[in-house]
Amino acid sequence: RIATRNTQQMKSETRTLQEFPDSNVFARKAEYPALRVPVRETAKLRQRLSQQVLKIARMKNVYEDPNDPKQYRILVLRDADAMNQEQVRKVMNESGGSIIETSYRIETSYDYLTAEEALKVVLENKVEEIPSAFEIIGNIAHVNLHEESLPYKYWIGKVILDKNTPRIRTVVNKVGTIDNVFRTFGMEVIAGFEGENWSIVSVKEERCTFNLDFRQVYWNSRLAGEHKRLVRYIHSQASSKNSNIVVADVMAGVGPFAVPLTAHNNPHGVMVYANDLNPASYKFLKINSQKNRCNKLKCYNGDGRAFVHRLQSDGITVQHYLMNLPASAPEFLDAFRGYKLVGNRSNQQQSTETNGVNNTALPRIHVHCFAPKTAEKENFYQCAVDRCSAALGCSLHREKDKVEIHVVRDVSPGKNMLCVSFQLPLAALDLPCISLDRGFSSKTNDNHGSDRSAKRVKTD
Numbered sequence: 001r002i003a004t005r006n007t008q009q010m011k012s013e014t015r016t017l018q019e020f021p022d023s024n025v026f027a028r029k030a031e032y033p034a035l036r037v038p039v040r041e042t043a044k045l046r047q048r049l050s051q052q053v054l055k056i057a058r059m060k061n062v063y064e065d066p067n068d069p070k071q072y073r074i075l076v077l078r079d080a081d082a083m084n085q086e087q088v089r090k091v092m093n094e095s096g097g098s099i100i101e102t103s104y105r106i107e108t109s110y111d112y113l114t115a116e117e118a119l120k121v122v123l124e125n126k127v128e129e130i131p132s133a134f135e136i137i138g139n140i141a142h143v144n145l146h147e148e149s150l151p152y153k154y155w156i157g158k159v160i161l162d163k164n165t166p167r168i169r170t171v172v173n174k175v176g177t178i179d180n181v182f183r184t185f186g187m188e189v190i191a192g193f194e195g196e197n198w199s200i201v202s203v204k205e206e207r208c209t210f211n212l213d214f215r216q217v218y219w220n221s222r223l224a225g226e227h228k229r230l231v232r233y234i235h236s237q238a239s240s241k242n243s244n245i246v247v248a249d250v251m252a253g254v255g256p257f258a259v260p261l262t263a264h265n266n267p268h269g270v271m272v273y274a275n276d277l278n279p280a281s282y283k284f285l286k287i288n289s290q291k292n293r294c295n296k297l298k299c300y301n302g303d304g305r306a307f308v309h310r311l312q313s314d315g316i317t318v319q320h321y322l323m324n325l326p327a328s329a330p331e332f333l334d335a336f337r338g339y340k341l342v343g344n345r346s347n348q349q350q351s352t353e354t355n356g357v358n359n360t361a362l363p364r365i366h367v368h369c370f371a372p373k374t375a376e377k378e379n380f381y382q383c384a385v386d387r388c389s390a391a392l393g394c395s396l397h398r399e400k401d402k403v404e405i406h407v408v409r410d411v412s413p414g415k416n417m418l419c420v421s422f423q424l425p426l427a428a429l430d431l432p433c434i435s436l437d438r439g440f441s442s443k444t445n446d447n448h449g450s451d452r453s454a455k456r457v458k459t460d
Contacts, residue, residue, distance in 0.1 A: 026110040052082040115163035138201025157191025183218035206260040216280035266295035275300035305335040333391035338433035394427035
């Protein structure tokens with residue numbers, strides 16, 4: 001959504017591809033230092049002087065000598081400083097005069113420029129910030145253009161596509177914000193293929209392959225490091241314990257946590273129950289489970305709170321809950337009020353105090369959230385902890401509840417994304433359960449089985 005400008009005015013200002021600058025605009029001539037070398041020695045000298053020769057994408061550094069093309073070649077160096085390097089001077093001295101210093105003029109065009117260089121030419125004196133950064137999702141490049149760049153969106157899309165073909169097939173611009181329950185956002189194709197299924201892509205991460213429809217589900221490649229961190233943490237714990245680890249992925253998406261935790265026939269033996277409210281995410285979660293040979297992965301399609309309650313009513317003991325919905329995940333912690341554990345309270349408390357991991361241990365919860373940046377790190381840490389405590393209905397204590405806070409990424413100048421990890425406080429068990437007034441009917445499937453009806457989840 002472009003709230004600050006009239007839509008019709010914006011359309012009238014949009015530059016078309018027919019208005020894209022002429023090739024002469026990109027033409028440049030540059031004089032480079034060079035060596036005239038015998039034809040037979042060219043390959044050897046090019047390798048020997050690999051640190052000094054010109055290296056620009058799509059640009060040659062060896063040319064025929066225009067004065068004697070049969071006997072000599074021109075070996076172009078990167079700059080004047082390279083000509084003065086000891087290695088270059090040594091080569092010249094050893095040649096007995098067959099290698100001499102010269103210069104060579106190279107004419108560059110649009111084809112030789114990087115995307116950033118071309119955009120600087122195209123948008124010079126038109127925008128304050130050159131929009132050269134983009135996220136890659138499969139063969140889609142995703143840009144988030146500022147308002148000042150929108151009139152030139154087709155030019156920008158063309159440059160990004162031209163400079164990244166064949167890796168990139170489609171360039172899209174984000175329209176609006178992530179403001180719906182499925183975490184998706186509007187987008188428009190500004191360059192490349194937009195035919196049938198253009199938004200269905202394949203992404204590789206953590207030795208797994210993910211299929212997804214970028215228009216219908218949420219995926220953020222910038223979270224690859226966080227996916228890796230938590231997956232390896234849980235795998236490490238599974239390897240060091242005698243009993244298997246059970247994980248509940250409450251907002252699983254297409255499976256960036258659930259799939260690598262159980263992929264390749266699951267050598268770590270981790271059991272994962274993965275849920276997402278978005279039917280499209282659920283669909284691709286099942287596809288990705290099959291594609292990556294996931295073992296012990298059960299997929300659900302339902303509300304996060306109802307999912308937490310359902311696992312309890314089914315008597316499933318969980319060691320780790322993952323809640324990756326940064327905008328609102330902390331508020332879902334109210335689902336843990338009145339949490340029920342298998343076993344008696346004395347055993348529960350003993351397991352908690354000794355940090356044991358068995359069937360009666362309190363679960364560890366990993367909640368992703370946004371937090372405002374402040375001058376003091378401790379302040380935005382406490383902001384995240386307070387938000388979790390308010391939803392839980394009881395206070396989180398740093399030491400007692402083993403609270404750990406990890407900064408996932410810098411989202412914007414005023415916002416960080418955090419992961420708050422803690423052990424469910426014993427006090428939460430004594431609170432009354434929240435009531436899911438309307439109830440909830442969810443879908444589930446076993447690893448590679450077909451869907452089956454699930455019982456209606458109700459809480460008092």
